[in-house]
Each structure stands twice: as C-alpha cells, then as structure tokens.
Amino acid sequence: MSDAASAIIPPTKSRNLRACLLCSIIQTSADFRSIGCPNCEEILQLKDNPDRILACTTSYFDGMIALIDPETSWVARWQRTAKYARGMYAARVKGRVPEDVEAELDSRGIKYRPRDQSDQD
C-alpha cells in the first residue's frame, strides 16, 4: 500500500460534503476549514478561509471514489489523483476554479483540467 498521507475521511452520514475543484477530494466544509485541502492547500489556501472554500470547492459533484492506493490504482491515474493523498474523491466535480487560481496554475506552467469532464483528450 502506498505511504501517501491520508486525508480525513468524512463521516459516512455527513452532510456539507464538498469537493475540491482542483483535486476533487471530498471533505466536509469543516475539514476544509480546519486543515484545508490536503493536496492543493499550497495553491488554494482554503484553511480558515470560508470564502475561499466556497469559491474553490463545491457540493455539486457526482460519484465517490474511495482512493485507497493512489500510487498503483488505475482509477487514481485516470482521475489524475495518483500523487494525491488517500481519501475520498469525486468522480466528477462541477465548476471551475476561480480565475486567479487558473492564472496561478498557468504561471507555474501547470495545465488546468477542470474536473467536470468538459475537456477530454
């Protein structure tokens, strides 16, 4: 099994589940607030920032993936989450990250792929 860090697994019945628009991880908004996004905190800075959480995560997602071994899993590779923390991910997340994040990604030379499967190549 991979030794990647594990994200907080939200309680099964929890409401207020939100998915990160950038990495598609699913957490409760409380977790986003307390620890931020385990994968993209560096760029999104969600921790303690409710406005940012609202802008960069969404409750509008479809499909839940329990990513147990991201390194070896094909599902993770397909979802492009292979390098991310173990945890719950959404198969599809509606919406795009705010423009400033897109610009930031661009400035770093990272291609932004929306998680809504709107562009497939």
Added chain:
Amino acid sequence: MSDIEDPHSSPPRRKLYDDSEDEEEESEVEEPGKKKPKRRHKRDALSRFLDIEAEVSDEEEEEDPDSDFGVDGFITKETDAHDGEDDDEGEFDDGRHHARVDKQRRQAEGSGGEKSAEEIARELADRYGRAGGGRRFTGEMSEIPQRLLMPSVHDASLWQVRVKPGREREIVFSLMRKSLDLEYTAKPLSILSAFQRDSLPGMIYVEARSSQQVSQACAGLVGVYPSRGIHLVPIDEMALLLLIKKVDAGDKVVPGTWVRLKRGKYAGDLAQVVDVTENGDEVGVRFVPRVDLNPREDDGPGGRKRKKGAPTTNSNSSARPPQRLFNYEEVIKVYGRNTVSKRGPVFVFLSDTYKDGFIEKDIKLNSIILEDVNPTLDEITMFSRNPDSNLSLEDGMVDLSIIAEASRKAALAVLQPGDHIEVFQGEQSGVHGIVQEIQGETLTITALGVDLEGQKIDLPARSVRKRFKPGDHVKVMQGKNAGETGLVVSVSDSNAASERRENTVVTFISDMSMQEVSVFSKDLREAAEVGNTTNVVGEYELHDLVQLDPQTVGVIYKTQLDSFLILTQHSQSRLVRPHQISLRKDKKDSLRAIATDRDSHEIRVGDMMKEFDGEQRKGRVLHIHQSHYAFLHNRDIAENGGVFVTRARSLVSINPKGALGSTGSKLPPGADLTKMNPASAGGASTGSLVGSTIGRGPRDHLIGAHVVVIKGPHKGYVGIVKDTNGVGLTGVARVELNTGNKVISIEKGKLHRKLPDGRTEPVEGPGATWGRNNSMGPPSSNRASGWGNNNNSGSRTPGWSGGRTPGGAGGRTPGWGNRTPFGAGGGGGGGRTPNPYASGGNHTPAWAPSSKTPNPYAANGGHTPAWNVGSKTPNPYANGGRTPNPYANPSSGSGTSWGGATPGQSAWSTDNSNDRAAAGWGSPTPADAGNGIGGWDAEIPSGTWSAPTPAFAATPSSPGFAPTPAIPSTPAGLGTTPGSYPNSNPNSYLYAYSNYPTDYSAPTPASAQSVYAAPTPGMGRRGEYDIDMRDEFHPPPTWLLSAHLLHHLPSLRIRILGTKHSNPPYLDGKYESLDAHILAASRVADNFEQTALIRLDLDKSPFANPATVDALKQEPSLERSFLTTYLHPVPPSSQDDSAIVLTGPRKGEKVKLRQRPDSGSQTELVVVETMLDSGGGSADGDGADGAGKAGGAFWECQKDWMCACW
C-alpha cells in the same frame, strides 16, 4: 440607512459602499473612531473579534497615538510586516499577490486575530519561504492526455459489486475506512480503490487484482451483496464508468429557466433563474415576494427591533403572506421609511434585494427544484406582469418557450396516436397532421394539407405541438383542470412570437361550468366525451351531507369541477360552490342520528326503505337529518342524481323488521327474556349490531370535568374535557390542557378525574364513582368496549354498563386468575377465568362450577360478615344470592364471565375459612396458603369499600332480569341483606340512576361491602389485559439495604413472608405474615447474612394467624433481629396510602396513591403523586396521612414497585 446596516454581518458589502456612497459611509466610519478610546478600555483580549477591522483601518488613516495598546499594536505590526514584504516581493508574482490579498481578507474577518504570533510567523514562513512545510502543488500528470491513461492489462481490474440501492456512498465510505483501519493489521485489504456513480444505483465498483480480494474487502459490510456476483468489468468499459456524465439538471440551469424553491417561506414558489454563479453552486433567481404587509403588532413600528425580529417572525408565522410584487410605497407605509433603502433601481428591504417588484436572491443549487417544475400559466403571468407601469422592463415579458423547454418531456408523454399536431420547428415547420404512431422520440404523422396530403412523415416529437382549432371539443388531461371538457373558442397561436413555441394557450368553454378555461395545448386532447368522472371536489364527495346555512342542509348529488348540485332537506336543488358550504356533516353524525320510521322502527344509514305514501319511492338511506328528514338514494331515479329527501316518518322498511335484527325494540316471539330489560326496550339506545347504534343520550357529562392524564406522553398533564367521542375506556376525549393552550385527543382510559380534594379516580370503568355515574350521559357507554362479547344479552342494560361496577376492575383479573392456584375449592374453573370472555357462550364450563360454589361459602364462611368483606369476589353473589341475577343469567355472556371467576374466588375463600376465618378478613395470605402470590391481602382496600358506589347499585338492580334459572341455584345466604338490592327500579336504568343513592342510603353493610368488594373478574375490560403482562417485581433479598431507602426505613411497612418455606422453617415460622416496623438495618459484610432489627406490629398484621398473634403477645419484646430475606415490602393497598418507591427511575421517592388499586394484580399501574417532602415518614400507623406534602407530579407506578408506609 447607516445605522441599520449591521457592521458585523457583511464586510464585503461595506467595501462596496465605500466606493459608491462615500458621504454616508464616511460619517459612519467616523463614529466608531470617536467612540474608540472608551471602547478600548472596556475590551479585553478575548472580545476583540470583529471590531478590529474598523480599528485597523482607523489607525492607518489617523495614526492614532493609542496604537501601543497591546492588541492593536500587535495587529498593526502584523500589517506592517505585510506591507514590507509586499514591497520586496513585488506585484508580478500573481500567486503571491493573491495570497496576500487572501491573507489580508482573512485578517479583515478577524480570524487572523485569534492566532498567536508564532503561528502567524510559521504560516508566513510556510507561505513565503517555500522551503519548509506544505507540498507544492504540481498538478502532475495533468499534461498527459486522457487517452494515454486508458487502462492496460497490467492494471488491476474493476469489479462490479451489487449493493443495496441508496447505500452506495455509504459502502464506498465504509470500504475506505475499513482499508485504513486494517492497513497495519495482519490482513490488510488489498483493494486499490472503490467507487460509486450516482447514475448507477445499486452497484459499486472495486478496483482489485482479484475477485477474491474484492469479496474479502466486502465481507461483513452491511448492504453489500457479494452473493449476487462480483463481475469483472471489461477493460474497455472501465474508463466509461468514470466518464459517465450524469444528465444533471444543474447543467440545464441557464438564465431564464424556471425553478421552484424548496425551502422556507417561499417553498414551492416558482422562480426564474437570473444568473448562475461561476462554480455552479448558486444561482441567482427572482421570484414574487411574499412581504408581510400585516405584520404582528408586537414588533412595534419600524426601527431596529423590527429589523432583528422580522426574519424570525416571518418564518415562524404559519400562514405565509400572499405573493405580491414588491411595492415600495406600501412597504414603507407598514414598515417605515428606514427599513427600505434604495440603490439605483434596487430596493433593499430586510436584507433582501428587490428589483422590479421581484425579490432577487442567490440560492444554492440544492435548495431549488429543477425537475418537474411545470409552471402554470397563472404563475408565469405573475412574472410577466409589469409592476410599475412607468418602469419599462426589458425582460418583463416572459418567453413561453422556456416553459416549453421545461415541460418538453411532459408534452411528449401526452401525445397519443390520433392527436392532431402541427410542426413548429425544423424543415417541416408549418406542416400539420395526425399522429399515426409514436416510437420513442419519433412520431409518424399523416400530413394534412394541400401539397403533402396523405404523406407519412417521420418527425422528432419535440418539434411538434398539438394543434387545436376553435370548435374542437377537447378534454384536459392534466393539471388542475384535469377532466374538464369543453369547446375550444380560441387558440393563441396567431402571432409570430408563438410560432416557435411548443405550447399554445387554448381557451375553451367548459361543458360543466360554462366558463372560459385557458390551458396549454399540451395538456389537451380532443375528446368526444362530456362529463366529469370525479366525485370528489375539494374535501366534499358525492352524497356528502353538508350544511349550507344554519337552517339548511343538503346532500351533494352531483359534483362538477368546482361546484356541486345539492338537494336540500326541502327538496330544492341548488348549485353551490365549495366556499358556500359552511360545514360538512361528519359521517359519524349521520350514523349516530336516530330516526324512526312509520312503524317506530329505527332507521339507520344504509337501510333500504320505501316511502309509505306518495310516490312510494324506494331507496337506500344516505343520511338522516335531525331525526326528521331522510335522504335516500336510488339509482333508478333520474331526477337529482337519484337522491331524494323525505320525512323519516313516512318510510317503511322494505325488509321485514325483526328478521333483519335492526330493531332493538321489537321482540321476536320467544326472544330472550333478558331483552325485556326496560332499558333496552327504550328503543333508543339498543341495537344488536355492536357499536352501530350506541344510544346518543344526553351530552356526556364528562365534558367540563377536570382530569389528569395518567398514561402516555401527556401523562401528568391536567386539563378539562372539551368533548368526548366514543364510549368506554377506549372512547376518546378531547382534553384542553391547562398548560400550553393545547387540545389533545386521548382515550378516556388514560384519564383520571381530578376530585376537589386532590384525589383522582378513573373517568370510566372501575373506580369511576358515583358522581360520575350519576351524571353519566350515555348510559350504554361501557358496553361496546367493556363487554364486547356480551352484546346480545340482557347484560347490555344501561344499568350495568352505566354502573361501571367495580367489577370493571375485573379487567385485570386474568392476572388474578392465572396467578391464583384455584384448584382447591371451585375446581379448575378459576384458571379458566379469562375464557368466558372469549367464549361469551352461555354455558361455559367455567360458569357451571360457579353455580355450585355457593355451598362452600355458605358452609364455611358465609356466616361471618367480616369474611364476606374479605372475599371481595363473586362470593357475594353466591353468598348473598342477591346479585347473581345478572350474572347467573344463563343467557348472558357476562353472566358467564362472572361465573367463570367465581371458582377462583371460592378457592380463595376456602383458604380463608380454613385458617383464619376468625380474624377480620382472615388474612388469606396466599403465600401462607402456599400459593406464592404476595398481594391479595393488600388488595383489599377497606377504605374504598366503605364508600359504596351506586355504580354498583346498577348491578344489583338488575333483578329486572329476575326470571333466570340462576337464582334458584344460589340458595345460600340470601337472607342476609334482603333490603339492600332495590328491586324497586326495574325500570329503565337511564332514569334510575338518580335513585341509587337513595337505595343505598339503607345499606346493609355486609351486602354492600361484599358486593362492593367484588372486583368482578368477569367483567373484564379487555383492553386492560395487556397491562397485566407487566413483569412482577421481585425485590432482591437485600432490598431493604439499598441506599435510596435509607432514610425511609423507619416508615416502611414490611411483612415477614416465606419463613415457613425455608427448611427448617426460620424461627419456626412463627412470625410468618406478621407486619413489622424496621428499627434499623445496615449492611454487613457480604459473607454474613443481612439482618435488620424489626419491631413486630401485632395489632396491625391483618394476615397473621391469630393464634400466632396471641402467642406472640406473651413475648417480652416485639423487637428482634430478622433476616432481611424474609422481609418483604407491603404494596400499598388503598387510595391515599403513602408508599416508598423501591425500584425504577424514581426509586426512593415517597409517593401517595391517588388511585384506588382495583385489582389483585401486583403489576397494576396506579397513579401516584410524589410527595415533595419525602423525608418525614412516621410510624404513627396512619398510612393514609403520612407526613409529606402533596403537590408533586402525578405519575404511574407499578404497585409492587412500592412499599407501603406505616
């Protein structure tokens, strides 16, 4: 405005205003500045929170000299540090710029203020140092095109697992958690991932190398069905599973879409999407506001208070205000000018924004309904209405095509072959024809018209709309006008705008109401039929009896869409709309109504009757009104839908009376003599069908009584009976609670009447005393519930039921019967006690023994009146022979029951006479007799007997039944109380009640008491059986020593039991059955036997063997040490006894019985009242008036959970 604006709630908005409305804002900003010095001194470090924003900005502007104040200084430095770094790092790094903005914003919101300096330093290092902490987001792999990520043979496979639909997410969660939990155990899960798709219900997919790993992972998870197969997903389908795109409504949300709001004041209201936020999470919608223009007065006019209170009051108010476009003038008139602020074209009122009369709001996507919106024409016209004529609304006109879009599917669903359609889009636009067939989304039509005549054309269903022309006869298929038919008068499709619309608005004249109805063409189809199949309009149904005005009632004989035709009792026909009906008569009213026909037979709803004179119409009785008018129905009569009204007196039954049994008054020859009962001959109150004609009697006098609820969720509540419905214990009373201004419906069995002296008694059934019975309204009430089996017998005389003889208490008797080993005297009959109820037969075996039992009584104890008292059982019947009549009556079901109980009693009494006939009631302690029941003795509440209830008198007075064979068979002891049973009232018991007291005024004590004592096992209230299923409480051997009894010890009344059963008998068993005081008891080491110091009370040991008592009187001291094992609690036995609760959640409390325990069952629940001062029990021997103040809560306690006090 500025003083209303809450500075805490919306900092962003403030910034906005800073730009736009400088003047006002500036003055506002200054204000806090002036106040600042004062505030600072008040504030401590913890309560700084949100004001900081203002502080910081002030300081920046004003260079406030106070800035060395701790908190502010800290913030200021912080900000300075930022500024310095900004200069260094420059603006070109976009990301950092944003980071900085973010950081500042967070600080502005105050959360930053909560951090320690170290934390902030670390954060800064994290953020700007780049070196330490946080993994840099690299977005790896995002360059690789998706197709290169397709699975290969080297990848693990996907396995489909069936799960319980609806639990997919849960199970995926469980798998995740399970794998984390088991990660470092000996058996980690070897699955790689698992996922679920919302569009694939009932299955999850697990990524693993083998199916075995999958089943291992799924083992033990609830809702997973590995047995239904774990299927391998073909490699080429794997990617598709993750690519599934839900056809989700969110995508369809575009400005202009109609949606409905899910929650709050506007739940269900139609709204139109104005814009959609970037991430699709929220949509801006506009809808018609519901501003409350008649707010509650207590809010006070205008002002801050209103502002705060208004949102809650609005949401709380049950009736929401009507939809109405926002009108500035009206609103300020009600709420005051200050509440509404104007910003350009927008009004802000109560933090909502109003534009063009509509409310505009950002709403979360998941709190709006996107599917099946089906906006109606009315709703949409509301949106198209221009609120203000001088305001030109560019989007004021509603594009109907949007509705069309939304209801496309619905439209397709209503297309049928044969429909006349026209094509409104695509190549064939303009063509019209007739639908030939429909295949999925494709229609085949036969075109009509000049050049295409007869050709068959395939078309997509979405490009056609139904076509109607004036003159068509149509029927509405759905919507609120469904079922309506009519002639089309106009079709609104002439203008160009509607050319591309799927739906046109068709107006037709209804066949029913002759009014114009406008509907969408999609909801229509051509139909030749006329008429309406529904019989229900609103809450009214065909053939309902309705009240039109205080003088007029009528029966609906025809329903139309929104009106009825009603035949009034004066035989007039009226067209009535629902709102003109003041009241629908309850069906029950009609069922209860009594009328008699020409032959004085009773008429009931449903009877087939015939007019005696006139047209001699026949019909089935629909309703009876005021015992005078009967509404009948006959399908053969065309007029008025077959309904006609006539006088009840002019009707005769079609079926010969008597044979049908629907008469309670006429006796067929050879009828049971019991039916000669004057009460039943009264005609009004009896009928052979159980429950169908319960006499209506006068108003139930329970109404207005003060009662206390003794069971159920409202237990302990006190209230006033407002209304009653139904009879007996299962009847329902509506009780207005004293608390909370609430009216509840509750079974009468759960009510106790509160007497002025604080005691309570059941309102129905046993224990309901004289006052109640005397005034009792429907005399027959007990029957239906109490003696359901006896319904055909003379026992149904009101006397009985009304009597509510203590016998009712017998309801608990099954318990008795079962627990008492009756074998001794009366034979096995006792054990079968409950049977008679069930069988209801006349000559049940149980009964037979009873008729024989008198002899033993007579022989043994019959002479001792005291004994009679003790045997609170059928003895009296046997013994006194005066009461047997009703019971013994072989034709009476109830008689059976009574008889059934007798043997048991006889056994019991035999015991008595054997052992201790001499001593008062003879302490027939069952334990002593080897029966093993502890409580009979305790059941004899002498106090209660002494108050002979006339209720009982009803029973004896049933000598009306005299000619029963039973009397001869009970020869014994009649002589003892000849006068006490008033045969003087063989008349209707209805009227006899008032006499009972008189009858009783000369009671021969023996008879009265013995009779009274009878807890009439036979008259079981069946509803009570379950109560006896409660577990008996057996106190542990060391119950005395429990902590909660500690300070009650001196007051406990205990009884020595079981000494004779130990081997050898403990202290020779000579103390058996003695009652005693506890002098001291304390716990000794566990390996010793626990003892207590007790003082025997020889004078008050009713169940002790008199010989023993005499012997013990010689003893020098009545104090001695005793093993606690043999000390048993004495359950309280009569009303107002004090007792200590031994177990249960309220153990240790001192209570007072507020209900007479009325059965032998140890597990009976009795109402008790907690004594507020529970410490002061005294051994003064007066249990009923033990110290302690009443006034605690009323509650119910199982009898054997308590121990009586001296």
